[in-house]
Amino acid sequence: GQSLEQPSEVTAVEGAIVQINCTYQTSGFYGLSWYQQHDGGAPTFLSYNALDGLEETGRFSSFLSRSDSYGYLLLQELQMKDSASYFCALSGGSYIPTFGRGTSLIVHP
Amino acid sequence: SAVISQKPSRDICQRGTSLTIQCQVDSQVTMMFWYRQQPGQSLTLIATANQGSEATYESGFVIDKFPISRPNLTFSTLTVSNMSPEDSSIYLCSVEGLAKNNEQFFGPGTRLTVL
Numbered sequence: 001g002q003s004l005e006q007p008s009e010v011t012a013v014e015g016a017i018v019q020i021n022c023t024y025q026t027s028g029f030y031g032l033s034w035y036q037q038h039d040g041g042a043p044t045f046l047s048y049n050a051l052d053g054l055e056e057t058g059r060f061s062s063f064l065s066r067s068d069s070y071g072y073l074l075l076q077e078l079q080m081k082d083s084a085s086y087f088c089a090l091s092g093g094s095y096i097p098t099f100g101r102g103t104s105l106i107v108h109p
Numbered sequence: 110s111a112v113i114s115q116k117p118s119r120d121i122c123q124r125g126t127s128l129t130i131q132c133q134v135d136s137q138v139t140m141m142f143w144y145r146q147q148p149g150q151s152l153t154l155i156a157t158a159n160q161g162s163e164a165t166y167e168s169g170f171v172i173d174k175f176p177i178s179r180p181n182l183t184f185s186t187l188t189v190s191n192m193s194p195e196d197s198s199i200y201l202c203s204v205e206g207l208a209k210n211n212e213q214f215f216g217p218g219t220r221l222t223v224l
């Protein structure tokens with residue numbers, strides 16, 4: 001099987017940088033994705049890492065280390081609208097992702 | 110990208126009844142996925158629906174409880190049968206994007222409350 005671990009909650013102030021970590025266990029590996037979900041909304045795709053290294057998309061970056069079974073999402077220049085839940089999702093033995101429990105990010109003014 | 114709509118957006122149902130949730134996509138897709146998300150929890154895959162074949166169910170989910178239809182490449186339904194309060198959840202359908210980045214697009218969800 002496969003499993004993912006991520007912190008349940010992270011808090012930060014507006015303008016800061018925050019990192020949300022995700023560790024995983026799996027027998028196979030296709031990639032690690034990140035999704036954002038606001039309260040009452042649908043999850044929306046942020047990024048996907050299939051290879052080691054950093055992928056940057058605007059204020060958001062995602063990192064993967066396959067040897068460490070570890071990834072993180074980095075959010076820079078935090079804004080109040082970034083307050084949401086963030087899910088890492090593992091495509092391990094199948095390309096269909098398995099979602100982590102989610103990290104609630106609270107951004108304070 | 111894909112635009113997905115779901116009906117109903119929410120419903121309150123009585124124990125023992127059934128509810129059918131519809132999912133419509135604005136483009137033809139091979140696979141559609143049905144997820145369940147309990148309040149404050151993660152997304153759990155219920156089943157994968159291919160057009161023209163039986164849905165593939167994940168461990169812990171069975172066809173008698175969650176029958177799925179996939180009559181064409183843009184539409185699917187999920188029925189939650191013989192409901193109990195434990196079925197209260199948000200049900201989401203999703204499809205894969207065309208880019209090779211494993212992106213999934215999600216519908217807005219159906220918020221189900223079973224009394």
